[in-house]
Amino acid sequence: MTSHTDHIREIEKAGLGLAIDRDATVIKSWLRCLEQYHLDPTRACEAFIVPAERLREHRQQSEDLIRIARSGLEHLFNQVAGQNYVLLLSDRKGVAVEFLGDPSFDNHLRKAGLYLGAEWSEARAGTCAVGACIETGEALTIHQSDHFDNTHTPLSCTAAPIYDTQGELCAVVDISLLSSPILKTSQNLARHLVSATVRRIELANLMAQTRHEWVLRFARSPEFVDVDPEAAISLDGSGRVLGMTHGGAQILARACGADWREPQSLIGQPISQFLDMDVDGLANLTRRRPTRDRMIFARDGNALFAHAIEPQIQSHVRRTSTSISPAQDLVGRELGGADPDIAALQTKVAKLARTRLPILIQGETGTGKEYLAHAVHEASGLKGQFVAINCAAIPEQLIESELFGYVPGAFTGAALKGRKGLIEQADGGTLFLDEIGDMPLTLQSRLLRVLAEQEVMPVGGVEPRKVNIRVVSASHRSLLTLVEQGHFREDLFYRLNTAVLRLPALRDRADFDWVVARILSRHGDGAVAPVISPAVMMALRTHTWPGNIRELDNVLAVAVALSEGGTIELADLPDGFCNNAIRQDEHQGQTLHATLKACNWNVSEAARQLGVDRSTVHRQIKRYQLK
Template sequence: MAAAMEHIREVENVALGRASKRDPWVVQSWLRCINEHRLDPTRACEAFILSETELRFHRQQSEELISIARSGLEGLYTQMAGQNYVLLLGDSAGVAVEFLGDPNFDHRLRKAGLYLGAEWSEPRAGTCAIGACIATGEALTIHQTDHFDVTHTPLSCTAAPIYDTRGEFAAVLDISLLSSPIAKASQNLALHMVAATVRRIELANLMAQTRHEWVLRFSRSPDFLDVDPEAGVSLDGSGRVIGMTHRGAQILARAAGVSWRRPELLIGQPLGRFFELGVDDLGELTRQRPTHDRTVVARDGNRLFAHAIEPQLRRTRRAPAPAPVARGALARLGAGDRQIAALQAKAAKLAPTALPILIQGETGTGKEFLARALHEASGRRGPFVAINCAAIPEALIEAELFGHAPGAFTGAAPGGRKGLVEEAAGGTLFLDEIGDMPLALQARLLRVLAEGEVTPIGALRPRRVDLRVISATHRDLPAQVRAGTLREDLYYRLSAATFVLPPLREREDFDWLTQRLLDGRARLSPSASASLRARDWLGNLRELGNALAVAVALCEGGVIERADLPPEPGQTPAFDGEAEALRAVLARCGGNVSEAARQMHVDRTTVHRRMRRLGVAAH
């Protein structure tokens, strides 16, 4: 309490214009919090987590950047392993759209706001690394009591800005600790590593965005020029600047004597404005020459080593490759239904990728069939391994999934046992009813997805696994996330791509489906076909398959009549009204089945079959 009051007094002294030993960007942020954002240092700014709908919108807006940045984030997280750091990728609004952290600290991280969907803008959270980075455009550390709000003073956060190829602020990479050494200098290495990761992300983005143009990359050392350059600039065919990394913008701005904060003064300018170099000289800077010979001189006298990368040729004359066609099991998903046709086209494109896929749909809509079809079309040589998360007792599911080392627990196999995750190596792991996975195991599954490693129970070292994960559920997963029974970060890891199977009652290819399920064993009479189409089919394809199997067994002469169909679930048992009507006819005929058949305009075998099915006796 005393420390909190001391911190509040220091903030108030800064507001009064008194001197402070804090870094200038901390003081400036405190003043913005008071004067612009109207925040009160005596009132807590608790962590704010966006709703699932709002977060999905922010992630969709940043989808391309997340894809490019992910490998850099995972590489940095691996480098900092064991030091309890959390990585956040914040968008330009300060919302964490990607997250990497130790699942064992999940509750504490969420409470502190070091979590997916947390908003760290200055107006919302006060002085913080992401917010200050957005405000200044600079890499910085906000360490413990640098934070404006006492709620956040245990944290140490380091952030660096990510700029797009036009020089505009795009995102923030933040690396944070729930607690750290008192000295702010302890985070100098973190600052260096975050800045280096951002530099590599921006270069990767530049290369991806301008692969058909010249790219000029720079380094102060010839030894790192080709392997880890410091900056990059892309040029059109006439030698004008069309893209740049942040460090590239700084080099250009210094050469031209302008501010890098005004990218419009850099984009579109000829290369000669910045260097003693023209577009015709770029060929001399390719890898055909030794790195130490590839030097350029900027207009301000700055001498750099440069590497020119030639444009990739555009294949304009060749017809575009045809879209993947659904074949095999994918083609057997349906025929003539517009929703299924769109799903088949999407599945044919995504099947060969390694993206995790979530299949949603009501019970019995064919989720496992789609999962197997995706595996078949993936080209993966490993097995398809399915596990129903709702069918295995909670006490056994961990060992089933992850396996165990010899003697890991009482009753363990003497030689240990591979889990289903390892069994699926090289293939596909299908997690049916993922919404029923116990919360404690979700953290372990998340680690498998994030790091490609599995640690059996009792094992000392993790094992590498290369597999594709497909999950399925009939549950409302966003609602489970809100209720806290499903980890939010796991949900987004599993649902890189999502398929929604329509219920049977909405499908336009009902007749095709019934014919496929009958497989030539029988045919439907018009009345039976009309009866089937009129049902609700709450059990979907599974219920339809069962109903047809019963009808095939009961029908005579290979023709399924309406009377051969089982009742709908929830109806009064066994067509009570039909049974009473049959008893009445038999009573009028004195129990004579042949006469009853004549009055009912059917043959005697049909009457006998209905009597058996409805439990009606002749007398």
């Protein structure tokens, strides 16, 4: 192991242009650290974890890639299982937006920077695999004392870049060890596995984005061209290049003597510029012909086997004049009336429902989180069940067997045939975890493994059972606060927090009258909904509704029963409702006025202090006629 002093001297020698026994990639990175980023090798630079809000932004920007890459990443992690590797997916800025590792080593991994949210850009961390990969655009290993910063010299890190379909580097996959054998060659297999994973992720991304175009896949061996191609490009109907994997870009660039680092020179060019064929020859490269008969030649003489995939035929469905998708139509009927916040929520749900992304629903008690989760399930098209679990309602001693099920004889009193758990019952459908913030920490670890491995181990069992579930979770509490307090696992938080839907409180909804009318229509006896007097409507509007829609539903149910089919008057409302409503309304108005005054009527600052949106403050200023 190189001493700290020797390591600093070696970096200084590289800075002076003297010969040292390091890979050229490492030397160039050291020089960038010294000359471009002005880093000091004598000063330790510990791992930097970006703040939670910034991490959320990075993950949201990468959510499509994370969704496409997740299967490949989990497969890679399983390939190196038991060898203490940690897997990171970093975005183009070097921030880890996905993490797979042994949860029992959380503290060690966080300290070493092998953790969600760690920033591994060269400017921040010095020479490292992720940062050097971003700079060079190529797969590489930064092994132990290859690292610029002495803090990181115990690590061995291997990374490969992911390119988008336009040839731009968009992410990096890295697998790292806290400690490893001395020889750098020990990581050659790791480099091969990471590169193969990246190649498959890029192919999946290209296929997802070009379903309605020609895709041409390549391999040097006919046995692999159909099952595990090395590269691919997509083509439009006239045979011009639309997109490519990194391997595809390299094939095209070599064929015409171009530089793959300048992808703009490849996109939009006819396929005949690169290959000895044109668009009319694509039909001869489909699976209708044996693989050995599908050999083509690049313009540089390189021989390749090819597989052409025909475009999927687009179905032209007649749309209404408003062009609302079936998912939007369903969600629109379910969620609300003319409220801009609800309209924005409905549009977001319509887009997310068709994906498999985990969704976290946040909102006060009684705002309709399960209702929204059910709408997501119905709009998703999944064939399996919608299974709802209230994590706060199941006794802690039963929650494990309820979630994971159990095998026959697992414990005293167990059913003779065993029992399938709620998670397994949701196979092929949606698992809704309500009040996830109340799940015990011990079970959070098991849930994390279910989400990562997509398999469940029954209580008393030895063989895991595969499950294919879409997870929607909900909480009225801030999970981020629970993470900071140590009551909720951070890695589970980011698994569940991929996409967030926020349900507004009833008191802040602009479609309050619509909600009232909708509930009344359910409680009415027959086709005609009950009628409410103006005084009652005013009392309803001025109440702060701590119980939200659930409370409103209870109030109206009592009022309809007491009115006996006539107009609902103040006397029909539950005892004390009007007085409570008036007191709560006055208190809220006074609080808002005091906050605004203390903030010199700065609406943004008042909204921050009250924990609400600026639009809510503006609505309440108008409601209470504050000046």
